[in-house]
Amino acid sequence: MRITRYVALFFTPLIMACQTPSAAAPVPAVLISDDAQSVAQLKTALAKAMGQNSIELGAVALTKRSVIPVLPPRLGDPSNPAFNGNSVAKPTQFELMMDANGCYVVNRKDNTIHKVTDLACRKL
Amino acid sequence: MVRSHLQSFTLALMCCSAIGLVACGGGSSSAAPAPIAAAAPPPAPPTPPPAPANAPSFSPGVFEAADEFEAMCETPRSGVDSEGNAFTDVAGSELIEKFWLRSWTNETYLWNFEVPDQDPNDFGDRLEYFEILRTPDITPSGEDKDDFHFSEPTTEFLDRRNSAPRSGYGARFTFIRSSPPREVRVLYTEPNSPASAVQNGNVNFPRGTEILTIDGVDLVNGSDVNTLNDGLFPRQAGETHSFQVRDAGSTQIRTIDVTSADITPEPVNRVKIIDTPTGRVGYVLFNTFGPFSSEASLANAFTQLAQENVDDLVLDLRYNGGGLLAVSAQLGYMIAGANQTRGLTYSLQEYNPDAGNRNPVTGNIIEPFPFIDEGIGFSVAEGTPLASVDLPRVFILSTEGTCSASEALINGLLGIDVEVILIGDTTCGKPYGFFPTDNCGETYYTIQFRSLNEKGFGDYSDGFSPQDSGSQFAEMTAGCSAQDDLSQELGEEGETLLSTALYYRENGQCPTPLSNSKPSAPAYSTKRSASLSGVSPQSGAINTFGDPFVTTAGSYLDATMPEK
Numbered sequence: 001m002r003i004t005r006y007v008a009l010f011f012t013p014l015i016m017a018c019q020t021p022s023a024a025a026p027v028p029a030v031l032i033s034d035d036a037q038s039v040a041q042l043k044t045a046l047a048k049a050m051g052q053n054s055i056e057l058g059a060v061a062l063t064k065r066s067v068i069p070v071l072p073p074r075l076g077d078p079s080n081p082a083f084n085g086n087s088v089a090k091p092t093q094f095e096l097m098m099d100a101n102g103c104y105v106v107n108r109k110d111n112t113i114h115k116v117t118d119l120a121c122r123k124l
Numbered sequence: 125m126v127r128s129h130l131q132s133f134t135l136a137l138m139c140c141s142a143i144g145l146v147a148c149g150g151g152s153s154s155a156a157p158a159p160i161a162a163a164a165p166p167p168a169p170p171t172p173p174p175a176p177a178n179a180p181s182f183s184p185g186v187f188e189a190a191d192e193f194e195a196m197c198e199t200p201r202s203g204v205d206s207e208g209n210a211f212t213d214v215a216g217s218e219l220i221e222k223f224w225l226r227s228w229t230n231e232t233y234l235w236n237f238e239v240p241d242q243d244p245n246d247f248g249d250r251l252e253y254f255e256i257l258r259t260p261d262i263t264p265s266g267e268d269k270d271d272f273h274f275s276e277p278t279t280e281f282l283d284r285r286n287s288a289p290r291s292g293y294g295a296r297f298t299f300i301r302s303s304p305p306r307e308v309r310v311l312y313t314e315p316n317s318p319a320s321a322v323q324n325g326n327v328n329f330p331r332g333t334e335i336l337t338i339d340g341v342d343l344v345n346g347s348d349v350n351t352l353n354d355g356l357f358p359r360q361a362g363e364t365h366s367f368q369v370r371d372a373g374s375t376q377i378r379t380i381d382v383t384s385a386d387i388t389p390e391p392v393n394r395v396k397i398i399d400t401p402t403g404r405v406g407y408v409l410f411n412t413f414g415p416f417s418s419e420a421s422l423a424n425a426f427t428q429l430a431q432e433n434v435d436d437l438v439l440d441l442r443y444n445g446g447g448l449l450a451v452s453a454q455l456g457y458m459i460a461g462a463n464q465t466r467g468l469t470y471s472l473q474e475y476n477p478d479a480g481n482r483n484p485v486t487g488n489i490i491e492p493f494p495f496i497d498e499g500i501g502f503s504v505a506e507g508t509p510l511a512s513v514d515l516p517r518v519f520i521l522s523t524e525g526t527c528s529a530s531e532a533l534i535n536g537l538l539g540i541d542v543e544v545i546l547i548g549d550t551t552c553g554k555p556y557g558f559f560p561t562d563n564c565g566e567t568y569y570t571i572q573f574r575s576l577n578e579k580g581f582g583d584y585s586d587g588f589s590p591q592d593s594g595s596q597f598a599e600m601t602a603g604c605s606a607q608d609d610l611s612q613e614l615g616e617e618g619e620t621l622l623s624t625a626l627y628y629r630e631n632g633q634c635p636t637p638l639s640n641s642k643p644s645a646p647a648y649s650t651k652r653s654a655s656l657s658g659v660s661p662q663s664g665a666i667n668t669f670g671d672p673f674v675t676t677a678g679s680y681l682d683a684t685m686p687e688k
Contacts, residue, residue: 053208058501069501074285075414075447085446085528086557086575088473091501
């Protein structure tokens with residue numbers, strides 16, 4: 001019993017050391033630049049994640065916030081909600097993350113992960 | 125009337141689409157013009173898609189999954205739609221399309237148990253069959269229980285949602301009389317628009333202004349409706365048209381030239397603080413929950429109201445036909461504040477009894493809309509705290525044009541015992557919603573949910589009505605009946621609905637009704653049940669003067685007040 005306790009005391013710090021966050025652990029991220037090319041790359045990845053040909057981003061500062069809202073389809077003429085005056089549509093929220101392999105986005109509703117190709121991002 | 129209404133509404137879009145098609149149509153690889161030649165033999169008609177081997181058969185009360193019939197079309201589409209998304213249609217038949225409608229209705233329609241199950245083989249085309257796929261019941265007031273059942277070609281559906289901004293003057297007109305002697309007046313104008321610009325010391329189109337002539341044609345009695353429509357609804361920015369107008373309460377006729385522009389309606393049209401001996405009253409004219417900008421527009425307005433420490437709020441929803449429920453839930457929070465809303469439901473969507481705890485359209489778990497206290501990303505960054513004025517009551521100005529998400533606000537606040545004092549007319553009565561769904565080129569609208577408040581209440585299909593209205597069937601709330609008053613600008617303290625609200629606030633009762641000689645807006649009809657397909661843009665333009673309607677110039681709204 002005493003041996004077991006010693007073993008535990010010896011190994012516990014090592015195990016804890018392994019759990020210390022490292023550069024490889026996924027962390028929220030933001031774009032390094034929100035230039036047109038970066039935004040286009042991000043939108044391409046998000047469109048693929050949504051299964052759509054294209055998407056529009058909602059209100060977001062891409063270099064400051066990791067949460068990225070993707071807008072639902074518009075209701076139509078904004079002055080005339082005649083066709084859908086009780087719409088339950090909301091933006092789909094993604095989170096930009098990074099790990100040792102680069103950036104990716106996570107759909108916050110279902111936690112699905114979607115790769116983003118050649119996008120420069122940094123830890124938030 | 126409904127059909128003509130949409131005709132008007134879609135006119136500009138269809139024209140634009142047509143131009144686009146013509147422009148793209150010459151995309152041949154040949155650079156040289158084709159020589160004039162003798163008539164060539166007509167091309168062989170395309171080979172019709174093969175009929176499915178096994179046509180579905182009707183068995184009463186037995187429903188196949190709608191998925192089994194989905195996108196199996198009599199005329200399959202190929203390629204991509206106007207948004208670039210690929211069609212998934214395969215060869216099928218109109219009978220299969222009707223079976224899809226039958227199963228889809230059974231799976232998603234709110235009152236699926238009330239729909240008589242009829243054999244698709246006994247009906248003509250898909251639209252004829254769709255028309256009967258709704259409850260035949262009527263409400264206590266004698267109205268159809270389901271008066272919101274319609275469809276439109278998917279091309280029009282996509283065109284409309286991708287068409288903003290629209291050309292116009294930024295004036296919303298109302299047709300008080302649409303046949304001679306016609307009467308067309310201005311309801312309101314957009315800020316910083318041609319309609320609200322000033323010429324020679326006068327605003328071009330102040331509220332209540334009557335339009336007398338357009339480009340020399342007599343609007344009141346003239347027969348050249350094409351010129352009238354072209355002038356009233358310019359198809360593109362930069363068109364200049366000449367108007368003779370007469371302002372409300374004036375005998376003087378003004379002549380003005382106004383040039384159209386691309387108009388993006390401002391959801392919160394104006395915010396005003398009214399100082400009274402008994403406190404500060406905020407006034408907000410909020411016209412639509414439709415565009416994504418409505419989130420930021422309201423957030424900014426309530427930041428101002430909170431900073432001004434208002435004691436009461438008059439929310440002018442008289443022309444607000446609804447839109448995004450989530451923004452409506454944010455507005456509920458911004459009025460009532462954290463203490464009155466914490467942990468409570470703003471709106472719960474109730475689907476048909478077969479749906480269980482899942483939305484039968486999306487398959488998602490049904491989650492109530494709470495009162496939302498932060499931005500959700502439409503136009504305010506996700507997580508941004510919203511300001512609130514923390515009031516125990518709100519005055520809401522209403523007409524029959526107050527609809528859908530606007531009514532959800534009334535119901536949501538009543539559900540948490542915030543006092544709603546309704547000033548004006550009975551609201552439209554639409555606690556329902558739907559997910560427009562395409563199949564084989566037609567987009568169908570069928571009622572799929574009802575919106576309930578914290579108390580589980582959602583029975584307001586005959587609208588909310590001020591308690592003195594004498595309405596037999598509407599849901600009664602505190603407040604006063606009053607007529608929309610075109611003689612004064614919205615937000616002016618003398619305007620009838622606002623002055624009635626202020627009177628009630630001071631005295632705790634409604635003012636004694638006066639005989640009203642002021643110009644007022646017409647009552648609106650807001651129901652829609654006809655099929656909206658197969659309309660032509662030109663007839664739509666003519667019919668603009670065939671039915672009374674309310675419209676934003678350049679937006680071609682419904683011939684009646686746009687429903688929900």
